[in-house]
Amino acid sequence: MLKKIDEAGRGALAGPIIVASVILPTGFQNPLIQDSKILSPSQRKKAFRIVKKKALDYNIIVKDAREVETKNPLGATKEAMVETIQNLKIKPNLCLVDGKEKIVVEGIKTVSVVGGDRRSIDIAAASIIAKVTRDTIMQKLHKKYPLYD
Helix, strand or coil: EEEEEEEEEECCCCCCCEEEECCCCCCCCCEEEEEEEECCCHHHHHHHHHHHHHCCHHHHHEHHHHHHHHHCCCHHHHHHHHHHHHCCCCCCCCEEEEEECCCCEECCCEECCCCHHCHHHHHHHHHHHHHHCCCCCCCHHHCCCCHHH
């Protein structure tokens, strides 16, 4: 069983870091599930609904700004990556991680894939879940603090 993870918000100046893990059915294909950065907001929302409906399992971890400040963006991201894997109901035997970061999860092999959200539909699905979740949080923050836009 393969599991893939991706994050959103690590380079941002405000808001949380979101890390998502997704386990899709073997052989799952959908042309809309691709790198979240190349999809329009409406396409991402549609893809988000598809992934949530079709995924065998998924998990989302939110690291708020205080945790990011305390642990630094990379430390908070790596911690969230491990947590999101550990919180899955279905335990994978292999996990593809977007980017060059190396993470260690006891009992699970992890492989870093640079540009993974363009190379793996599973990483792209995790990218979509993370991005739409973060966008939703940021939209709520905008309503509360509109001057920050």
